[in-house]
Amino acid sequence: MKSNLTDSGMVQQCGVDYAFKRIGGKYKGRILWHLYSKKVLRYGELRRILPDITTKMLTQTLRELEDDKLVTRKVYHEVPPKVEYAVSETGMELIPFIKHLHVWGNKQLEKEGFPCES
């Protein structure tokens, strides 16, 4: 229910500040990145990809991203339930940024001797 887009009462500093509020937090970057590289992912798939996340945080983070129009949520009304998440059109505009962070981060990790595949 708490959208970052609608938390009035505070001074917006500038675009950089605004953007970081939207994609900050412990999981948003990784979620956007995985959603982008896999095109679309179900709730349970995201859980497996992010082994350290709890259902509470996964749901909460996805809701915030959805409220901020960065990801889309598609519900299939069947039994058992099925829900698919994907990066929205607006969210896609952030992908170049995240993609390069991914490259830069991996380069830094290598420098430090902690190579990482994904």
Next chain:
Amino acid sequence: MKSNLTDSGMVQQCGVDYAFKRIGGKYKGRILWHLYSKKVLRYGELRRILPDITTKMLTQTLRELEDDKLVTRKVYHEVPPKVEYAVSETGMELIPFIKHLHVWGNKQLEKEGFPCES
């Protein structure tokens, strides 16, 4: 004293996660952006540019950025003291992406009717 680069004991997920740890937090993005656009800034100038920051957070954030090799700190041994901060070479690699965020963020702000200059 607490560098994000040396906080072992935790699992690095991937480059995206790593990168966000380096430039996450409440002020790092804005500080990097302002340092970049002004080339070099003194401690007091940064305080004025970031009206909501306390000396504690400014110093702490600058130290973390310095420990992580993203900004440089140059001390002039004179009275009164003078210290200049600038984006390091490594930090410069992040500038294109922060610039991208800056553009994206301002565009979003405009969409919402909160135009912003800087």
Next chain:
DNA sequence: CTGTATCCCGTGCGATACTG
């Protein structure tokens, strides 16, 4: 399978005072 609902805790950050 896809979530809610509670309870709980560490720490990121704020406020304030002081210093070389």
Next chain:
DNA sequence: CAGTATCGCACGGGATACAG
């Protein structure tokens, strides 16, 4: 001018149990 040093707290996030 450019910082340290304390104190304190809200809040982001973790653990666990339960539900449609």
